[in-house]
Amino acid sequence: MQPDLLDLHVLHQFRTRSPLTHCMTNDVVQTFTANVLLALGASPAMVIEAEEAEQFAAIADALLINVGTLTLPRAQAMRRAIESAVAAGKPWTLDPVAVGALTFRTRFCHQILALKPAAIRGNASEILALAGMSAGGRGVDTTDTTASALPAAQALARQTNAIVVVTGEVDYITDGQRTRTVTGGDPLMTRVVGTGCALSAVVAASCSLPGDRLDNVSAACGFMKRAGTAAIAQSRGPGSFASSFLDALYTLEELA
Amino acid sequence: MQPDLLDLHVLHQFRTRSPLTHCMTNDVVQTFTANVLLALGASPAMVIEAEEAEQFAAIADALLINVGTLTLPRAQAMRRAIESAVAAGKPWTLDPVAVGALTFRTRFCHQILALKPAAIRGNASEILALAGMSAGGRGVDTTDTTASALPAAQALARQTNAIVVVTGEVDYITDGQRTRTVTGGDPLMTRVVGTGCALSAVVAASCSLPGDRLDNVSAACGFMKRAGTAAIAQSRGPGSFASSFLDALYTLEELA
């Protein structure tokens, strides 16, 4: 498989700039998220207490907000971190896990949308719910195809000025005007917790890179898919996949 | 090794029904627990804020309560989730990690026992302590054999109307009248954090399946042991075991 030249260029930026990525993410995926960022050469840091999160968000290159295991204190700390990132001109990315299905996080996600995320990454159900076009699913699994959520993604992008990424078998990346498509990966990836959440962290980090943000985010989705496809070929199931995926991210250039 | 026909039938139910399993579990084992459930085809979700936990417990098919890293706010959220699950007729399962050894969690476990768990899964020391027949060990490791805890398990099952599972080299599953035995696995499994906690999540999910609950829980213990035995054959130590175990859970039917 021939990696796209743009993907390789963005990956090279990723490795050399090593974006310091402030991850306020859910408890289930923290380790995998950190390991994905490290394998790509980025520098993850999980800082969660409100005072520290506010201070660190201004220092870091990018901020990720993932509401998977949201609590009230965490929501307050996230809000302070976002405001600090925005004040310092640093991009922040929203992963609205299970938005629409649960009232507390849905209210929170709608509130922070006003704080101008640079990017939003979700599955079809989440993007539909965030755009106000669906009541959401029962939980974290999507019950809609990404194509069915594309109009919602485009509307959400125009409304928020964010890059919106809907991921599934096909990924769509849109700024509301332009839309990119990325294919690849394998259904086995949905049997490993955190693949989507880790992609959100990579999207967050890629928002800090120089150049066109739609290009950067699309390239990030591209090289994550490529690593997934390479890892599948080395795997006997979800356990060996998780390990092979990190190895593939670390050696992506050699897989070309 | 020939898998039992009952085990395969329950596994098939597991994969096709994909029980939405609300896990309120300890921080150390969340990722592994989610990956075990995903490898088996279930749908895990970790929702922990009290308001959300109450809402989600009524939506999910099953609830797991694991007190491994209990905190005061988590205990309050767990209580609301249990009450919501019970009101909605959804089964909940208790994993009383280190009960007896620590006062706060021991008090909490005894309180929630009154809320009618569908199942309880622990090691011998934990089951003895919960049944009031032991002062407990120093922590999470059992210092008793499962056979020595069987009378306590049977008494606890009769007292609570729960299926009680005592796991170790031999697993016993009892409803107080009938008792099943499952053998297999390997001591190496005790050198990987979360194997017992993940089994509790699988027990919780299996309580939501149609049919006889003792059969379903016994089958779940059976296919987890079978995956463990298969994974051992592929492992050079606890690191490769964890990965091989998830692969084995994903491909259990092929291992027949």
Add this chain to the structure above:
Amino acid sequence: MQPDLLDLHVLHQFRTRSPLTHCMTNDVVQTFTANVLLALGASPAMVIEAEEAEQFAAIADALLINVGTLTLPRAQAMRRAIESAVAAGKPWTLDPVAVGALTFRTRFCHQILALKPAAIRGNASEILALAGMSAGGRGVDTTDTTASALPAAQALARQTNAIVVVTGEVDYITDGQRTRTVTGGDPLMTRVVGTGCALSAVVAASCSLPGDRLDNVSAACGFMKRAGTAAIAQSRGPGSFASSFLDALYTLEELA
């Protein structure tokens, strides 16, 4: 590679005494930390609610305090655990993650330094910051070499009476008078989250062993490096490294 006889002796103590190690560590590395301790034969337990942490610190053989994802409630629980450990004569070890870079944790670390840690393990930037000789880096990654931090480590050891461990490509272990050097490992290890944090847990556990504490901590650093070197030879990247590292820790004697 011939393991040092001292390393093997301390490893044997580790496996046979199975120190019960109370880990109050950051959310990102809990699973890996537990698995590293288990692979070495120790008995980890993560107990975090203040009441329980106080009770358990007196029961356990050793306590680890890692401030990576410090929160206000966690800081209060840590303080109670430390005081309880000290009162019971149990050693506690500090891993001052990102001290110097963030105000809240820096204040906390300086406060608890007065509570007489048995050991302190950090990277060069952290040890420099804790010794008051640097303003710290931007986060968790060190920007200084371990050699440049050795004078700070020695001064900190004399000031606190703790064993101070500065780790990097070369590890230095010092009590302020005597200094040991351990080499080995590979830069790939910095691309796996938790290798340093897990080493701190092993240092904490080794502080509970009989014999000279500087010898015990140096041996622990030695066999961790040795397992890292062995695992590198089995790895294609950071994913397979993490798994191979645990396997190597489990089979260290056979690697001799």
